[in-house]
Amino acid sequence: MNKRFNNFIDKGFEILPGLLISIIVAYISIALSKFLPKLGASSISIFLGMALGNTCLHKKSFQKGYKFAETDLLAYSIVLLGGTLSVSTILNLGLSGIAFIVCQMSVTIFAALMIGKKLGFSDNFRFLMASGNAVCGSSAIGATAPAINATDDEKGISIAIVNVTGVILMISLPLISGLLYNHETFKTSAMIGGILQSVGQVVASGAMVNDSVKDLSSIFKIVRIILLVVVVLFLETLKNKKTNKDNNINPKKKKFNIPWYVIGFFITCALFSFNIIPVSLSKSFKVLSNNLEIIALAAIGLRVNFKELIKHGKSVSLYGLFIGIIQILSAITLIGIFL
Template sequence: MKIKKAHLVGIALVLVVSFVGEFLSRYLPQLGAESLAMIIGILLGNTIFTDSKYGAGIKWSEKYPIEIGIALLGSTLTFKTLSKLGLNGVAFIIINMILVITTVFLLGKYLFKVDSQSTMLMGAGNAVCGSSAIAAVAPAIQAKDDDRRTAVATVSLTGMLLLLTLPTLSHFFFGDNNLLRGALVGGTVQSVGQVVGTASLINSNVVTYATLFKLLRVIMLVFVVVLFAYLAKRDRIKAGTEAADAKAGKITILPWYIIVFAVLIIVNSLAALPSSVHQFSHTISSFFGVVNLAAIGLNLKWTVIKKSGVKFLSFGFVVGASQVILALILIKIFF
């Protein structure tokens, strides 16, 4: 995690792109700072800033800040979130996440023929919290960097489409019912920032409800990482790429930031942390999310995008549409 001299120029570039994304998001709130930073990064990384001297710093920015952001996010959450949503709200989110992950696995295996690691990244990104979930799952399943970047880009683009369509769609199905509109937004949109951005296009009450539903999905991140780590290890054992005497039931040690994330949730639930800590953690976590997308954009080359092609983007968009359909059905059932 130590910053070396060779990292400085790349880190500086990532920070500039991140701040530009934050600035432009004031005028384009419907896109959000994360999406803008990623788009700017892709454009600049494939045109002006292609020199290898930026590579080390960009790669550093892609890995370490988001880990700190994920860890700090735990201090903004509490198990009291569960009680605020009630049994129906909790059941809706948990069942919705299970169905989304199952749908992603089925579509990836049988329709789009995507490898299991990419499928897990897509499942985590869509079911939990976008790029943060992908960043948490990737090392646990030993995913390739290019697969991680492609998954982040696809999930982020899908989130942008939902951001632009859900305000109208939620009104069509649920009228002015803020709780149900919040459930749809909070239960489907990928990143925390995109959830808030989407809900803010409706009204402040929907922002509150959508955020609560989204935070419950974020709390489930630990369980998703454990599950996917187990599945990935089992696949490696079956393929003969894991040690011959390894046990399929043994889980790879969780990354430090997932452990800190879980500990902070417990601490904040038992003894509420000061609001200043919540605000600081939320601000840093949100900005590091923008930094992560800026770095991924700068590192995501046209060749990788071309390689993933229409198939992977179609996979992402079909998953996004499936999420919305599943959420609509479950909302009708539980509410």
């Protein structure tokens, strides 16, 4: 008993330095986001983390704390996020709105997988780019990474590229929707909520148009987040099939494991949908989930290796650019069909 307790204390001390740094970087990012609202705390957090992690905060003694923050805290954030989403939210969009989202996500996933394959990226990296762009950016990548056994570099680089792409699109989409739809609420909201990666980017981009677009685009985004479980399980199944084929393993002998945080997300979403989780508690979940995500993003940034990013810089940037272009073209086409 004493040995276990001592091990727990030792592990805590090993984690503490990196965890504290991640928290400090996160709250500095939150403070800076008040002056840079269009960029948002999530984007600031990862970029500030990357800058500090590759200069003065890259000590080996910090790494265990960084890893705890980026894995455990992000997992808790995903579970709490489920407690802020209700299945009834889908009904506000109607069948045409839901069909648009499902088709847009499907095109994004297919495009990310195919383009990544053409550019020669690993299966894991392609899967992370698919989930990050199709669902909810960093949170989706964080949920997918352990399910497919992605490396830290694959996760860090994919999050960095998805965030960079998201910031560019966040500024561009209000301009594009203004030219195409004259900022008509439903179509503009569908474009912004159906393309942008993070919730913060959706809110910021929608707010550049008006409050109605901000609110409705957030609902489109929420529908994508609700489908996070489906996307993670789909990509995990693809990875398992590929692994089984490469290693000549009989798929029937491969145990299908559902990550605990995916189950937790589904449970909290169901509890909120049936009003078991009250609205007051859901609001607390939202605040805590957001803060944990920002801390996790800071840690991810602190662990990103610039040398590895530069090594793949040109091809990775093209990858993100191509996905973004296809997302825009797909959204324009699907809005014309469904909306």
